[in-house]
Each structure stands twice: as structure tokens, then as C-alpha cells.
Amino acid sequence: xxxxxxxxxxxxxxxxxxxxxxxxxxxxxxxxxxxxxxxxxxxxxxxxxxxxxxxxxxxxxxxxxxxxxxxxxxxxxxxxxxxxxxxxxxxxxxxxxxxxxxxxxxxxxxxxxxxxxxxxxxxxxxxxxxxxxxxxxxxxxxxxxxxxxxxxxxxxxxxxxxxxxxxxxxxxxxxxxxxxxxxxxxxxxxxxxxxxxxxxxxxxxxxxxxxxxxxxxxxxxx
Numbered sequence: 073x074x075x076x077x078x079x080x081x082x083x084x085x086x087x088x089x090x091x092x093x094x095x096x097x098x099x100x101x102x103x104x105x106x107x108x109x110x111x112x113x114x115x116x117x118x119x120x121x122x123x124x125x126x127x128x129x130x131x132x133x134x135x136x137x138x139x140x141x142x143x144x145x146x147x148x149x150x151x152x153x154x155x156x157x158x159x160x161x162x163x164x165x166x167x168x169x170x171x172x173x174x175x176x177x178x179x180x181x182x183x184x185x186x187x188x189x190x191x192x193x194x195x196x197x198x199x200x201x202x203x204x205x206x207x208x209x210x211x212x213x214x215x216x217x218x219x220x221x222x223x224x225x226x227x228x229x230x231x232x233x234x235x236x237x238x239x240x241x242x243x244x245x246x247x248x249x250x251x252x253x254x255x256x257x258x259x260x261x262x263x264x265x266x267x268x269x270x271x272x273x274x275x276x277x278x279x280x281x282x283x284x285x286x287x288x289x290x291x292x293x294x
Contacts, residue, residue, distance in 0.1 A: 147275045150256040155273060159184070159264040160252035164219055164242035167229060172217065172242070175268070180213045181292040182264040183285070186221045186250050189231040193277040194259040198237065200282055206239055208286065212293055213266070217242055221250045221258055263288045 136144070153160065159182075161175045174182065183205065187194035198218065206216055219242035220228045232241055244250055254260055254275075263272040263285065272288035274281045 147257050151254050151260075151273070151275070153253045153262065153270055153273065155270050157270050158268050159262065159270050162249045162252060164217065164244065164249060167225070167232065167241045167243060170240070172215075174217075174264070177215050177264075178268055179266050180215050181266060181289055183214065183216045183261065183289065184253075184264060185216075185218050185259060185261040186244070186253070187218060187259045188221050188223055189227060191258055197259050197261075197277040197282075198235070200277075202237065202239055204282060205286065205289070209289060209293070214289060214293065216240075219244050219249060222247045261285055263292060265292045 159174060161173070163171055163173045165171055174184075185197065185201075187198060189195075201216065201218060205214075216239065218239065221244050223243075224245055225243055228241060228243060242249075250258075250260075253262060257275045259277050260275050261273065261277075261281075262270050265271045271292050272285065274284065
């Protein structure tokens with residue numbers, strides 16, 4: 073009986089150990105399995121985020137009104153000289169008594185701008201001209217020719233004196249020079265390259281056109 077009782081006790085302990093091992097295995101499986109599954113799900117989500125293309129937000133483009141489009145069409149129709157054309161030659165009498173011929177300025181960049189004393193945007197352009205263009209490109213192969221369109225000498229002279237402008241100004245009282253380039257609208261600016269061809273043109277004046285004029289001059293000077 074003692075032997076049988078002894079063996080029963082040992083068998084009971086062995087069974088208990090087996091049960092504990094199995095139980096520990098189940099507990100470990102329960103604890104670890106959800107974590108692994110969750111990790112896989114997170115990895116998939118992460119990969120989807122990385123692979124998903126991101127669309128850049130596009131800024132809305134400003135559209136011209138029908139009135140603005142009509143105005144641009146009229147300006148274009150009134151423009152004779154296009155970019156790429158050889159600039160029509162002319163001789164202009166300057167307010168200081170000199171005469172300048174455009175074709176004699178080959179090898180230099182020339183800024184030809186037509187203006188009038190009664191024109192508000194023309195006045196803005198002239199106010200910008202000294203510091204914004206002449207001083208900015210000082211020492212460079214640039215000649216600036218602001219030509220008064222359709223006004224007499226005394227009117228132009230008084231305007232220049234009253235405003236204290238020191239730069240040279242050309243006279244075109246009969247609009248003979250202007251008529252070679254356009255039929256209407258001022259101010260107008262034409263940038264003539266060193267080879268005598270127009271590289272840029274613009275009608276009107278604002279900050280944007282002023283920047284574009286300087287950019288065109290810089291490019292032509294290279």
C-alpha cells in the first residue's frame with residue numbers, strides 16, 4: 073500500500089506540472105498573439121499612408137473679365153511693333169538740344185518709353201525712372217529714351233523742371249516717332265536689344281510691369 077500510495081503521489085505531481093506548462097503556454101499565446109496581429113495591422117496602415125500619393129493644393133488662377141480682355145485686344149490691335157521685330161529707326165530731338173538716332177546706338181540696350189505730362193501712369197513711370205532704372209543700371213550699356221508724345225517743348229520743359237528730373241527727355245510733338253510703334257495708348261515701353269531688335273514691350277505701368285522691364289533689360293545686357 074505504501075508503494076502504491078507513493079506512486080500515486082508522484083503521478084499526481086507530474087500531472088500537475090504538465091497542466092501548469094500547458095496553462096502557461098496558453099496564457100503566453102493569448103498575451104502575445106493580439107500584439108502581433110495589432111503590429112501587422114499598424115504596419116499595413118503605415119505602408120498605405122506612405123504609398124498614398126499626396127495631391128498638392130492648386131491656387132485658383134485669376135481670370136480676366138470680359139472688359140479686361142476687350143481692353144487688351146484693343147491695345148494689341150493698336151500696337152505696330154512686335155517682339156522680335158527690328159525697331160523702326162528714328163532721330164529724336166532731346167530737350168537739351170541734342171539729336172539721337174536709334175540706329176547709332178547698336179551695341180547698346182535701349183529703353184524707349186513714350187509718355188505725356190497729362191497721363192497719370194506716365195507720371196508714375198517717370199517718377200520711377202531715375203532711381204529704378206537709370207541709377208539701377210548705372211555703368212551698363214543702357215540708353216534710356218523717354219520720349220514725350222504730342223506735346224510742345226515749353227509744356228514738357230516746365231513739367232521736367234517742376235519735378236526736378238535730371239535725365240534726358242526726347243520730344244515728339246507731331247507723334248511721328250510714336251506712329252512708327254503704335255497708334256494709341258500710353259505709356260508704352262519698348263526694350264531694344266544690342267542687335268536692334270525689340271526684346272520686350274508693354275503698354276501701361278504698374279509695379280509688375282516695372283519689374284518685367286528691369287528683368288528684360290538685365291537679360292538683354294548679358
